[in-house]
Amino acid sequence: MARWAWMVLVPVFGWATIFQPIEEKRFTLDTLSWYRIENLRLVTQKNGVVLRLLEERPAADLSEDLLLDFESHSPLLKNYQITYENYIPNPFQVHSGKISAKFFTKNQSLRLLPKSSALFRPGSIPGSFTIEFWSYFYQIYEGQSIVEFIGNNLGDESDQNTYGFRIVVKKNRLTCIFENFFWDGEESYSVEISEDMPLLLNRWEHHAVSFNILDGRLVTWRGGVEQQTLWVTKTRRPRSTILIPKIKEEIHASLAIGQGGFLSMDNFAILPKFKDSYAIQNYRQRPAELVSTVYKMPFLFEIKSLELLAKLPEEPSLVKIAYRLSNQPFPPSDTTLPWVYLPSKAMEFPSEMMIGKYIQFKIQYFPYEENEESPLFSGLSLRYTVYEKPVTPLILSSEAGNGAITLSWLPSPEESIIGYEIYYGRRSQEYMGEESKAGKSPVFVPYKQGGKLEAISYTLDGLENDRAYFVSVRAVDKWGQRSDFSQEIVLFPSDIHTRPRYSVK
Numbered sequence: 001m002a003r004w005a006w007m008v009l010v011p012v013f014g015w016a017t018i019f020q021p022i023e024e025k026r027f028t029l030d031t032l033s034w035y036r037i038e039n040l041r042l043v044t045q046k047n048g049v050v051l052r053l054l055e056e057r058p059a060a061d062l063s064e065d066l067l068l069d070f071e072s073h074s075p076l077l078k079n080y081q082i083t084y085e086n087y088i089p090n091p092f093q094v095h096s097g098k099i100s101a102k103f104f105t106k107n108q109s110l111r112l113l114p115k116s117s118a119l120f121r122p123g124s125i126p127g128s129f130t131i132e133f134w135s136y137f138y139q140i141y142e143g144q145s146i147v148e149f150i151g152n153n154l155g156d157e158s159d160q161n162t163y164g165f166r167i168v169v170k171k172n173r174l175t176c177i178f179e180n181f182f183w184d185g186e187e188s189y190s191v192e193i194s195e196d197m198p199l200l201l202n203r204w205e206h207h208a209v210s211f212n213i214l215d216g217r218l219v220t221w222r223g224g225v226e227q228q229t230l231w232v233t234k235t236r237r238p239r240s241t242i243l244i245p246k247i248k249e250e251i252h253a254s255l256a257i258g259q260g261g262f263l264s265m266d267n268f269a270i271l272p273k274f275k276d277s278y279a280i281q282n283y284r285q286r287p288a289e290l291v292s293t294v295y296k297m298p299f300l301f302e303i304k305s306l307e308l309l310a311k312l313p314e315e316p317s318l319v320k321i322a323y324r325l326s327n328q329p330f331p332p333s334d335t336t337l338p339w340v341y342l343p344s345k346a347m348e349f350p351s352e353m354m355i356g357k358y359i360q361f362k363i364q365y366f367p368y369e370e371n372e373e374s375p376l377f378s379g380l381s382l383r384y385t386v387y388e389k390p391v392t393p394l395i396l397s398s399e400a401g402n403g404a405i406t407l408s409w410l411p412s413p414e415e416s417i418i419g420y421e422i423y424y425g426r427r428s429q430e431y432m433g434e435e436s437k438a439g440k441s442p443v444f445v446p447y448k449q450g451g452k453l454e455a456i457s458y459t460l461d462g463l464e465n466d467r468a469y470f471v472s473v474r475a476v477d478k479w480g481q482r483s484d485f486s487q488e489i490v491l492f493p494s495d496i497h498t499r500p501r502y503s504v505k
Contacts, residue, residue: 022304023386025297027361028379032292035332035360039288040377041204043223044197052374053288053365065119065129066270068110068257070101079118083254084111095134095204095266103258103265104138112255119272120149120164123249130275131167131176132208132221133268140199144169145260147268150179151253161188163248167209168260172198176209176220182232182243189243195220195227204266212274216242224278288365290377293332294358300327300387300479302355307381308344308363316368319344321380325356327479332360355387355479390414390475390483396455398471400491402498404461405469411447411456412475412483419446421474421482424460428470428488437462442474463493 029042029049040051065079070089087110090102103109114121119129131147147167153159165178173194180188193209208221215238220227233240258265308321322339330337339362340353361380394410405424411417421442423431434440438460445458463469470490475483 021385022383024381024383026309026379026381027292027295028309029377032295032361032379034290035293036289036291038290039286040290040365044200044205048378051290051377063271063273064269065272066112066255066268068101068265068268069097070099070266071097077112079115080112080255081115082110083113084109086110087258090264093136093204093264095136097266100134100136100264100266101258103261103263105261106259108261109259110257112257114255119270120247120255122247122251124247126245126247126272127213128211128272128274129245130208130210130271130273131269132206132210132271132275132278134204134206134266136204136264136266137199137201137262138264139262140169140172140201141262142169142171143260144262145256146174146258146263146265148256148259149253151248151251153248153250154252156250163188163251164253167207169199170194174199174207174220174222178245180248181245183246184234184241184243189232191218191230191232193218193220193228193230195222197222197227206278206280208275208278210275211245213242213244214274216240217274219276221278224280226276287367290363291332292361294330294360296329297357297359299389300355300357300481301384302387303349303359303382303384304347305381305383306342306346307383308377309379309381310344311376311378313373313375315373317375318366318368319375320364320366321346322362322364323353323359325353325359327356327358329358330360357479387416387477387479387481389481390417390477392484393420393473393475393486395473395486395489398489398491400493400497401459401461402495403463403465403493404459405463405471405491405493406457406459407471407473407489408455408457409473409486414475414477416477416479417447417475418478419444419476420456420458421445421476422458422460422471423474423485424463424469424471426467426469428490431470431472433463433469435463436460444476465494466492468492 029051039054041054043050043052086108088102088104090100091098094100119126145168150162150164150166152162161180163180165181167176175192175194178191180190182189182191206223211218216231216233218230218232231238232243257268306321306323308319320341321344322341324337324339326337340350363377365375391412393412395407396410397408399406421444423442424433425431425441431441468490470488472485472488474485
Protein backbone atom coordinates (compact mmCIF):
# COMPACT_ATOMS: atom_id res chain seq x y z
CA MET A 1 0.00 0.00 0.00
CA ALA A 2 1.07 3.62 -0.48
CA ARG A 3 3.19 5.11 2.24
CA TRP A 4 3.50 8.84 2.66
CA ALA A 5 4.64 11.28 5.28
CA TRP A 6 4.78 15.03 5.52
CA MET A 7 6.25 17.63 7.78
CA VAL A 8 4.99 21.21 8.06
CA LEU A 9 6.95 24.35 7.27
CA VAL A 10 7.24 27.71 8.93
CA PRO A 11 5.61 30.38 6.70
CA VAL A 12 8.80 32.41 6.42
CA PHE A 13 7.76 33.59 2.96
CA GLY A 14 4.36 34.96 4.01
CA TRP A 15 5.65 38.53 3.70
CA ALA A 16 5.70 38.15 -0.10
CA THR A 17 1.91 38.47 -0.34
CA ILE A 18 1.90 41.60 1.84
CA PHE A 19 4.47 43.67 -0.02
CA GLN A 20 3.52 42.77 -3.56
CA PRO A 21 3.48 45.82 -5.88
CA ILE A 22 0.10 47.18 -6.96
CA GLU A 23 -0.46 47.07 -10.71
CA GLU A 24 -3.09 48.77 -12.89
CA LYS A 25 -5.06 47.70 -15.94
CA ARG A 26 -7.33 50.05 -17.89
CA PHE A 27 -10.31 48.54 -19.61
CA THR A 28 -11.18 50.98 -22.39
CA LEU A 29 -14.22 50.69 -24.60
CA ASP A 30 -11.85 49.73 -27.44
CA THR A 31 -10.54 46.68 -25.58
CA LEU A 32 -13.51 45.56 -23.47
CA SER A 33 -16.55 44.04 -25.14
CA TRP A 34 -20.02 44.62 -23.75
CA TYR A 35 -22.68 42.02 -23.06
CA ARG A 36 -25.56 44.48 -22.72
CA ILE A 37 -25.94 48.24 -23.32
CA GLU A 38 -29.13 50.11 -22.43
CA ASN A 39 -29.82 53.77 -23.27
CA LEU A 40 -26.20 54.40 -24.21
CA ARG A 41 -24.45 54.78 -27.53
CA LEU A 42 -20.86 54.18 -28.62
CA VAL A 43 -19.31 57.34 -30.06
CA THR A 44 -15.83 57.82 -31.55
CA GLN A 45 -14.04 61.02 -30.63
CA LYS A 46 -10.53 62.27 -31.26
CA ASN A 47 -9.26 60.82 -28.00
CA GLY A 48 -10.94 57.42 -28.42
CA VAL A 49 -14.27 55.67 -28.04
CA VAL A 50 -16.77 56.79 -25.39
CA LEU A 51 -20.30 55.89 -24.36
CA ARG A 52 -22.94 58.57 -23.95
CA LEU A 53 -26.70 58.66 -23.55
CA LEU A 54 -28.89 58.00 -26.54
CA GLU A 55 -29.67 61.01 -28.65
CA GLU A 56 -33.11 62.10 -29.77
CA ARG A 57 -34.00 64.32 -32.68
CA PRO A 58 -33.10 67.98 -32.05
CA ALA A 59 -35.58 70.78 -32.46
CA ALA A 60 -36.16 71.88 -36.05
CA ASP A 61 -34.21 74.83 -37.41
CA LEU A 62 -36.63 77.21 -39.14
CA SER A 63 -33.85 78.50 -41.42
CA GLU A 64 -33.37 75.08 -43.05
CA ASP A 65 -33.11 75.12 -46.82
CA LEU A 66 -33.82 71.38 -46.80
CA LEU A 67 -34.72 68.82 -44.13
CA LEU A 68 -35.40 65.15 -44.83
CA ASP A 69 -36.45 63.12 -41.81
CA PHE A 70 -38.00 60.39 -44.02
CA GLU A 71 -41.02 60.09 -41.71
CA SER A 72 -43.25 60.90 -44.66
CA HIS A 73 -42.81 58.70 -47.72
CA SER A 74 -43.42 61.72 -49.98
CA PRO A 75 -42.25 64.80 -48.04
CA LEU A 76 -43.48 68.28 -48.96
CA LEU A 77 -40.45 70.28 -50.05
CA LYS A 78 -40.56 74.05 -50.44
CA ASN A 79 -37.18 74.47 -52.17
CA TYR A 80 -36.70 71.17 -54.02
CA GLN A 81 -38.68 68.90 -56.29
CA ILE A 82 -38.37 65.11 -56.14
CA THR A 83 -37.47 63.69 -59.56
CA TYR A 84 -36.54 60.16 -58.45
CA GLU A 85 -37.36 58.36 -55.22
CA ASN A 86 -36.23 54.81 -54.58
CA TYR A 87 -35.20 53.78 -51.08
CA ILE A 88 -36.34 51.37 -48.37
CA PRO A 89 -38.19 52.88 -45.38
CA ASN A 90 -36.19 51.44 -42.50
CA PRO A 91 -37.86 51.01 -39.07
CA PHE A 92 -35.01 48.84 -37.71
CA GLN A 93 -32.02 51.21 -37.76
CA VAL A 94 -33.44 54.60 -36.75
CA HIS A 95 -31.66 57.57 -35.28
CA SER A 96 -34.82 59.47 -34.33
CA GLY A 97 -38.48 59.10 -35.06
CA LYS A 98 -39.75 55.82 -36.49
CA ILE A 99 -38.25 55.62 -39.98
CA SER A 100 -34.92 56.21 -41.68
CA ALA A 101 -34.03 55.82 -45.38
CA LYS A 102 -32.11 52.71 -46.38
CA PHE A 103 -30.10 52.79 -49.62
CA PHE A 104 -28.89 49.29 -50.36
CA THR A 105 -28.27 49.11 -54.11
CA LYS A 106 -26.83 51.45 -56.72
CA ASN A 107 -30.30 51.84 -58.20
CA GLN A 108 -31.65 53.27 -54.97
CA SER A 109 -31.34 56.99 -54.38
CA LEU A 110 -33.31 60.16 -53.79
CA ARG A 111 -32.85 62.85 -56.46
CA LEU A 112 -33.98 66.41 -55.82
CA LEU A 113 -34.09 69.22 -58.42
CA PRO A 114 -33.44 72.67 -56.88
CA LYS A 115 -36.22 75.21 -57.32
CA SER A 116 -35.60 78.91 -57.84
CA SER A 117 -35.71 79.38 -54.05
CA ALA A 118 -33.11 76.69 -53.25
CA LEU A 119 -29.73 77.55 -51.79
CA PHE A 120 -27.87 75.55 -54.46
CA ARG A 121 -29.70 76.71 -57.58
CA PRO A 122 -28.02 77.58 -60.89
CA GLY A 123 -26.46 81.05 -60.75
CA SER A 124 -26.72 81.38 -56.96
CA ILE A 125 -24.01 82.52 -54.57
CA PRO A 126 -24.88 80.52 -51.45
CA GLY A 127 -22.69 82.41 -48.99
CA SER A 128 -22.37 80.49 -45.73
CA PHE A 129 -23.82 76.99 -45.71
CA THR A 130 -23.95 73.74 -43.73
CA ILE A 131 -24.71 70.21 -44.90
CA GLU A 132 -25.39 67.72 -42.12
CA PHE A 133 -26.88 64.24 -41.76
CA TRP A 134 -26.85 61.02 -39.74
CA SER A 135 -25.51 57.84 -41.33
CA TYR A 136 -25.53 54.14 -40.48
CA PHE A 137 -23.12 52.25 -42.76
CA TYR A 138 -23.57 48.57 -43.61
CA GLN A 139 -20.60 48.46 -45.99
CA ILE A 140 -17.78 50.90 -46.66
CA TYR A 141 -15.77 50.95 -49.87
CA GLU A 142 -13.52 53.36 -51.73
CA GLY A 143 -15.41 55.90 -53.83
CA GLN A 144 -18.78 55.19 -52.24
CA SER A 145 -21.04 58.16 -52.99
CA ILE A 146 -23.21 59.55 -50.21
CA VAL A 147 -24.31 62.94 -51.55
CA GLU A 148 -23.71 64.37 -55.01
CA PHE A 149 -24.51 67.68 -56.67
CA ILE A 150 -22.42 67.66 -59.85
CA GLY A 151 -23.06 69.07 -63.31
CA ASN A 152 -21.36 70.16 -66.52
CA ASN A 153 -21.36 73.46 -68.38
CA LEU A 154 -24.10 72.84 -70.92
CA GLY A 155 -23.53 76.26 -72.50
CA ASP A 156 -19.94 75.61 -73.57
CA GLU A 157 -18.96 72.33 -75.23
CA SER A 158 -15.27 73.19 -74.87
CA ASP A 159 -15.61 73.34 -71.08
CA GLN A 160 -14.93 69.80 -69.85
CA ASN A 161 -14.91 70.70 -66.17
CA THR A 162 -17.43 69.44 -63.65
CA TYR A 163 -18.99 71.81 -61.14
CA GLY A 164 -20.56 71.23 -57.75
CA PHE A 165 -19.78 69.03 -54.75
CA ARG A 166 -19.68 65.40 -53.72
CA ILE A 167 -19.54 63.67 -50.34
CA VAL A 168 -17.83 60.31 -50.79
CA VAL A 169 -15.76 57.67 -48.99
CA LYS A 170 -12.05 58.14 -49.60
CA LYS A 171 -9.40 56.18 -47.71
CA ASN A 172 -12.16 54.97 -45.38
CA ARG A 173 -13.01 58.55 -44.37
CA LEU A 174 -15.95 60.72 -45.29
CA THR A 175 -14.58 63.28 -47.72
CA CYS A 176 -16.21 66.41 -49.16
CA ILE A 177 -14.98 67.32 -52.65
CA PHE A 178 -15.92 70.73 -54.03
CA GLU A 179 -15.19 70.78 -57.77
CA ASN A 180 -14.79 74.25 -59.29
CA PHE A 181 -17.14 75.41 -56.58
CA PHE A 182 -15.25 78.40 -55.16
CA TRP A 183 -14.46 81.42 -57.31
CA ASP A 184 -12.18 84.44 -57.50
CA GLY A 185 -13.60 86.50 -60.32
CA GLU A 186 -13.65 84.29 -63.42
CA GLU A 187 -11.30 81.66 -62.01
CA SER A 188 -12.70 78.61 -60.22
CA TYR A 189 -11.02 76.48 -57.53
CA SER A 190 -11.52 72.94 -56.24
CA VAL A 191 -11.21 72.04 -52.53
CA GLU A 192 -11.18 68.69 -50.73
CA ILE A 193 -11.65 68.15 -46.99
CA SER A 194 -12.06 64.94 -44.96
CA GLU A 195 -12.91 63.82 -41.47
CA ASP A 196 -10.05 62.77 -39.19
CA MET A 197 -11.32 59.34 -38.20
CA PRO A 198 -12.23 56.28 -40.27
CA LEU A 199 -15.90 55.49 -40.72
CA LEU A 200 -17.48 52.86 -38.51
CA LEU A 201 -19.93 50.15 -39.45
CA ASN A 202 -23.32 49.44 -37.89
CA ARG A 203 -23.76 52.53 -35.74
CA TRP A 204 -25.36 55.94 -36.13
CA GLU A 205 -22.97 58.85 -36.51
CA HIS A 206 -23.50 62.54 -37.20
CA HIS A 207 -21.56 64.22 -40.04
CA ALA A 208 -21.43 67.83 -41.15
CA VAL A 209 -19.48 70.18 -43.38
CA SER A 210 -19.85 73.93 -42.92
CA PHE A 211 -18.48 77.03 -44.69
CA ASN A 212 -18.22 80.55 -43.28
CA ILE A 213 -18.37 83.29 -45.94
CA LEU A 214 -17.09 85.87 -43.42
CA ASP A 215 -13.61 84.37 -43.03
CA GLY A 216 -13.40 81.53 -45.59
CA ARG A 217 -13.35 78.79 -42.95
CA LEU A 218 -14.44 75.31 -44.15
CA VAL A 219 -14.86 72.71 -41.40
CA THR A 220 -15.89 69.05 -41.13
CA TRP A 221 -17.62 67.81 -38.00
CA ARG A 222 -18.15 64.29 -36.60
CA GLY A 223 -20.50 63.74 -33.68
CA GLY A 224 -20.45 67.48 -33.02
CA VAL A 225 -16.63 67.44 -32.71
CA GLU A 226 -14.50 69.50 -35.10
CA GLN A 227 -12.43 67.36 -37.45
CA GLN A 228 -10.51 69.26 -40.16
CA THR A 229 -10.40 72.96 -41.04
CA LEU A 230 -9.38 74.52 -44.34
CA TRP A 231 -9.18 78.19 -45.24
CA VAL A 232 -10.82 78.70 -48.63
CA THR A 233 -8.76 81.74 -49.55
CA LYS A 234 -6.24 82.60 -52.24
CA THR A 235 -3.32 81.68 -49.96
CA ARG A 236 -5.13 78.89 -48.06
CA ARG A 237 -4.45 80.89 -44.93
CA PRO A 238 -6.67 83.10 -42.79
CA ARG A 239 -6.95 86.85 -43.43
CA SER A 240 -6.49 86.40 -47.16
CA THR A 241 -8.84 86.97 -50.11
CA ILE A 242 -11.86 84.72 -49.57
CA LEU A 243 -12.98 82.50 -52.43
CA ILE A 244 -16.72 82.80 -53.00
CA PRO A 245 -18.99 79.73 -53.44
CA LYS A 246 -20.94 80.02 -56.66
CA ILE A 247 -23.21 77.71 -58.67
CA LYS A 248 -22.43 78.27 -62.35
CA GLU A 249 -25.47 79.60 -64.24
CA GLU A 250 -25.17 76.98 -66.99
CA ILE A 251 -25.16 74.07 -64.52
CA HIS A 252 -28.34 72.07 -64.23
CA ALA A 253 -27.77 69.32 -61.67
CA SER A 254 -29.89 67.36 -59.23
CA LEU A 255 -29.03 66.71 -55.62
CA ALA A 256 -28.55 62.91 -55.39
CA ILE A 257 -28.66 61.33 -51.93
CA GLY A 258 -27.70 57.74 -51.14
CA GLN A 259 -26.82 56.80 -54.70
CA GLY A 260 -23.77 54.80 -53.54
CA GLY A 261 -25.92 52.49 -51.44
CA PHE A 262 -25.16 50.34 -48.40
CA LEU A 263 -26.19 52.80 -45.69
CA SER A 264 -29.20 54.23 -43.89
CA MET A 265 -29.60 57.99 -43.54
CA ASP A 266 -31.67 60.21 -41.28
CA ASN A 267 -32.23 63.94 -40.75
CA PHE A 268 -30.44 65.16 -43.87
CA ALA A 269 -30.36 68.96 -43.77
CA ILE A 270 -28.97 71.94 -45.68
CA LEU A 271 -28.81 75.31 -43.88
CA PRO A 272 -27.87 78.75 -45.27
CA LYS A 273 -25.47 79.51 -42.39
CA PHE A 274 -22.15 78.49 -40.87
CA LYS A 275 -22.80 76.14 -37.98
CA ASP A 276 -20.11 75.56 -35.36
CA SER A 277 -22.27 74.17 -32.55
CA TYR A 278 -24.24 70.98 -32.94
CA ALA A 279 -26.88 70.31 -30.28
CA ILE A 280 -27.28 66.76 -31.50
CA GLN A 281 -28.27 65.45 -28.06
CA ASN A 282 -31.50 65.66 -26.15
CA TYR A 283 -30.98 63.26 -23.33
CA ARG A 284 -33.61 61.02 -21.87
CA GLN A 285 -34.39 60.72 -18.20
CA ARG A 286 -34.22 56.94 -18.25
CA PRO A 287 -31.34 55.35 -16.33
CA ALA A 288 -28.55 53.87 -18.39
CA GLU A 289 -26.74 50.59 -17.86
CA LEU A 290 -23.94 48.66 -19.47
CA VAL A 291 -22.72 45.20 -18.56
CA SER A 292 -19.44 43.81 -19.83
CA THR A 293 -18.65 40.31 -20.92
CA VAL A 294 -16.56 38.19 -18.55
CA TYR A 295 -12.87 39.10 -18.79
CA LYS A 296 -10.18 36.52 -18.07
CA MET A 297 -7.03 37.81 -16.42
CA PRO A 298 -3.86 35.83 -17.17
CA PHE A 299 -3.24 35.35 -13.43
CA LEU A 300 -4.98 35.24 -10.07
CA PHE A 301 -5.28 38.72 -8.54
CA GLU A 302 -6.59 40.57 -5.51
CA ILE A 303 -8.61 43.70 -6.28
CA LYS A 304 -7.35 46.89 -4.62
CA SER A 305 -9.35 49.67 -6.31
CA LEU A 306 -11.87 50.12 -9.10
CA GLU A 307 -12.42 53.50 -10.72
CA LEU A 308 -14.80 54.60 -13.45
CA LEU A 309 -13.11 56.63 -16.19
CA ALA A 310 -15.78 59.14 -17.14
CA LYS A 311 -16.64 62.78 -17.64
CA LEU A 312 -19.86 63.39 -15.75
CA PRO A 313 -22.25 66.34 -16.20
CA GLU A 314 -22.57 68.97 -13.52
CA GLU A 315 -26.28 68.21 -13.07
CA PRO A 316 -27.16 65.99 -10.07
CA SER A 317 -26.79 62.33 -10.94
CA LEU A 318 -25.72 59.02 -9.47
CA VAL A 319 -23.23 56.58 -10.91
CA LYS A 320 -22.70 53.09 -9.56
CA ILE A 321 -20.13 50.57 -10.68
CA ALA A 322 -20.36 46.89 -9.90
CA TYR A 323 -18.20 43.85 -10.36
CA ARG A 324 -18.22 40.15 -9.69
CA LEU A 325 -15.30 37.78 -9.90
CA SER A 326 -14.50 34.11 -9.56
CA ASN A 327 -11.63 31.66 -9.80
CA GLN A 328 -13.63 29.70 -12.37
CA PRO A 329 -15.15 30.89 -15.68
CA PHE A 330 -18.82 31.91 -15.63
CA PRO A 331 -21.25 33.15 -18.31
CA PRO A 332 -22.10 36.88 -18.47
CA SER A 333 -25.76 35.98 -17.90
CA ASP A 334 -25.01 34.11 -14.65
CA THR A 335 -27.67 34.69 -11.97
CA THR A 336 -26.03 32.86 -9.07
CA LEU A 337 -22.88 34.93 -8.64
CA PRO A 338 -23.70 38.16 -6.73
CA TRP A 339 -22.77 41.67 -7.86
CA VAL A 340 -20.80 43.99 -5.59
CA TYR A 341 -22.08 47.59 -6.06
CA LEU A 342 -19.70 50.46 -5.34
CA PRO A 343 -19.24 54.22 -5.74
CA SER A 344 -17.33 55.38 -8.81
CA LYS A 345 -13.97 55.33 -6.97
CA ALA A 346 -13.98 52.23 -4.79
CA MET A 347 -11.20 51.21 -2.38
CA GLU A 348 -13.01 48.77 -0.08
CA PHE A 349 -14.32 45.34 -1.07
CA PRO A 350 -15.90 42.37 0.73
CA SER A 351 -13.26 39.81 1.69
CA GLU A 352 -15.12 36.98 -0.03
CA MET A 353 -15.14 38.91 -3.35
CA MET A 354 -11.57 40.20 -3.53
CA ILE A 355 -9.63 37.40 -5.21
CA GLY A 356 -10.27 35.75 -8.56
CA LYS A 357 -9.21 35.27 -12.14
CA TYR A 358 -12.45 36.03 -14.05
CA ILE A 359 -14.13 39.43 -13.63
CA GLN A 360 -17.24 41.13 -15.03
CA PHE A 361 -18.20 44.82 -14.77
CA LYS A 362 -21.44 46.79 -14.67
CA ILE A 363 -22.00 50.57 -14.84
CA GLN A 364 -25.32 52.22 -13.92
CA TYR A 365 -26.15 55.89 -14.44
CA PHE A 366 -29.19 57.56 -12.83
CA PRO A 367 -29.87 61.18 -13.89
CA TYR A 368 -31.75 63.42 -11.50
CA GLU A 369 -33.49 65.21 -14.34
CA GLU A 370 -33.16 65.66 -18.09
CA ASN A 371 -29.55 66.60 -18.72
CA GLU A 372 -28.22 69.28 -21.01
CA GLU A 373 -24.95 67.37 -21.17
CA SER A 374 -24.26 63.66 -21.50
CA PRO A 375 -21.91 61.68 -19.29
CA LEU A 376 -19.04 60.26 -21.32
CA PHE A 377 -17.88 56.84 -20.18
CA SER A 378 -14.46 55.86 -21.52
CA GLY A 379 -13.58 52.80 -19.43
CA LEU A 380 -12.56 51.39 -16.06
CA SER A 381 -9.31 51.38 -14.10
CA LEU A 382 -8.61 48.23 -12.06
CA ARG A 383 -5.75 48.23 -9.57
CA TYR A 384 -4.70 44.90 -8.14
CA THR A 385 -1.93 42.72 -6.75
CA VAL A 386 -0.99 39.51 -8.51
CA TYR A 387 -1.14 36.16 -6.77
CA GLU A 388 1.77 34.43 -8.41
CA LYS A 389 1.56 30.70 -8.97
CA PRO A 390 3.32 28.65 -6.26
CA VAL A 391 7.06 28.21 -6.17
CA THR A 392 8.16 25.01 -7.90
CA PRO A 393 8.94 22.16 -5.47
CA LEU A 394 12.59 21.11 -5.33
CA ILE A 395 13.11 17.34 -5.42
CA LEU A 396 15.78 16.41 -2.89
CA SER A 397 16.00 12.67 -3.42
CA SER A 398 14.39 9.79 -5.29
CA GLU A 399 14.65 6.04 -4.90
CA ALA A 400 13.28 3.11 -6.89
CA GLY A 401 11.92 0.11 -4.99
CA ASN A 402 10.17 -3.14 -5.72
CA GLY A 403 7.18 -1.92 -7.78
CA ALA A 404 7.50 1.47 -6.14
CA ILE A 405 9.10 4.91 -6.34
CA THR A 406 9.79 7.14 -3.33
CA LEU A 407 10.26 10.89 -3.75
CA SER A 408 11.39 13.51 -1.26
CA TRP A 409 11.05 17.22 -2.02
CA LEU A 410 11.41 20.60 -0.41
CA PRO A 411 7.92 22.15 -0.15
CA SER A 412 6.90 25.49 -1.63
CA PRO A 413 7.05 28.38 0.87
CA GLU A 414 3.55 29.87 0.34
CA GLU A 415 1.00 29.73 3.17
CA SER A 416 -1.74 29.03 0.63
CA ILE A 417 -0.42 25.58 -0.43
CA ILE A 418 -3.02 22.83 0.07
CA GLY A 419 -1.11 19.94 -1.49
CA TYR A 420 1.02 18.53 -4.25
CA GLU A 421 0.40 16.61 -7.43
CA ILE A 422 2.73 13.78 -8.42
CA TYR A 423 2.79 13.15 -12.16
CA TYR A 424 4.10 9.87 -13.53
CA GLY A 425 4.23 8.13 -16.90
CA ARG A 426 6.20 5.93 -19.27
CA ARG A 427 7.59 8.73 -21.46
CA SER A 428 9.32 12.01 -20.75
CA GLN A 429 6.77 14.80 -20.09
CA GLU A 430 3.89 12.44 -20.92
CA TYR A 431 2.50 11.77 -17.47
CA MET A 432 -0.38 9.44 -18.28
CA GLY A 433 0.39 6.63 -15.82
CA GLU A 434 -2.43 4.74 -14.12
CA GLU A 435 -0.75 1.69 -12.55
CA SER A 436 -0.16 3.06 -9.05
CA LYS A 437 -2.44 1.92 -6.24
CA ALA A 438 -2.81 5.60 -5.33
CA GLY A 439 -4.60 6.24 -8.65
CA LYS A 440 -4.05 7.70 -12.07
CA SER A 441 -1.56 10.48 -12.71
CA PRO A 442 -1.52 13.00 -11.14
CA VAL A 443 -1.76 11.69 -7.57
CA PHE A 444 -2.81 14.41 -5.11
CA VAL A 445 -0.97 14.56 -1.79
CA PRO A 446 -2.74 16.80 0.78
CA TYR A 447 -0.59 19.16 2.79
CA LYS A 448 -1.27 21.00 6.03
CA GLN A 449 0.79 23.80 7.53
CA GLY A 450 2.47 22.97 10.83
CA GLY A 451 5.51 24.82 12.00
CA LYS A 452 8.76 23.25 10.83
CA LEU A 453 10.50 23.23 7.47
CA GLU A 454 11.21 19.63 6.53
CA ALA A 455 11.14 17.57 3.39
CA ILE A 456 7.99 15.79 2.30
CA SER A 457 8.21 12.15 1.25
CA TYR A 458 5.74 10.07 -0.69
CA THR A 459 5.84 6.55 -2.16
CA LEU A 460 4.02 5.50 -5.31
CA ASP A 461 3.61 1.71 -5.26
CA GLY A 462 1.88 -0.82 -7.45
CA LEU A 463 4.12 0.10 -10.40
CA GLU A 464 5.45 -2.33 -12.99
CA ASN A 465 8.99 -3.51 -12.44
CA ASP A 466 11.81 -3.11 -14.94
CA ARG A 467 10.09 -0.28 -16.78
CA ALA A 468 11.17 3.35 -16.86
CA TYR A 469 8.94 5.86 -15.03
CA PHE A 470 9.26 9.60 -15.50
CA VAL A 471 8.12 11.58 -12.45
CA SER A 472 7.57 15.26 -11.63
CA VAL A 473 5.87 17.23 -8.83
CA ARG A 474 3.70 20.40 -8.82
CA ALA A 475 2.44 22.48 -5.88
CA VAL A 476 -1.27 23.43 -5.70
CA ASP A 477 -2.63 26.44 -3.75
CA LYS A 478 -6.10 26.98 -2.32
CA TRP A 479 -7.19 28.92 -5.43
CA GLY A 480 -6.34 26.02 -7.73
CA GLN A 481 -3.16 27.56 -9.10
CA ARG A 482 -0.41 25.11 -9.93
CA SER A 483 3.33 25.68 -9.92
CA ASP A 484 5.58 24.77 -12.79
CA PHE A 485 6.66 21.15 -13.00
CA SER A 486 9.65 20.27 -10.87
CA GLN A 487 12.69 18.73 -12.45
CA GLU A 488 11.85 15.40 -14.07
CA ILE A 489 13.18 12.20 -12.47
CA VAL A 490 13.44 8.90 -14.31
CA LEU A 491 13.51 5.66 -12.25
CA PHE A 492 13.25 1.90 -12.85
CA PRO A 493 11.28 -0.03 -10.20
CA SER A 494 12.67 -3.58 -9.84
CA ASP A 495 12.77 -6.52 -7.45
CA ILE A 496 16.53 -6.08 -7.16
CA HIS A 497 15.84 -3.00 -5.06
CA THR A 498 15.21 -5.23 -2.01
CA ARG A 499 17.50 -6.71 0.60
CA PRO A 500 19.46 -8.76 -0.27
CA ARG A 501 20.06 -6.69 -3.40
CA TYR A 502 19.68 -9.55 -5.84
CA SER A 503 16.87 -11.70 -7.21
CA VAL A 504 16.64 -15.51 -7.51
CA LYS A 505 13.90 -16.85 -9.78
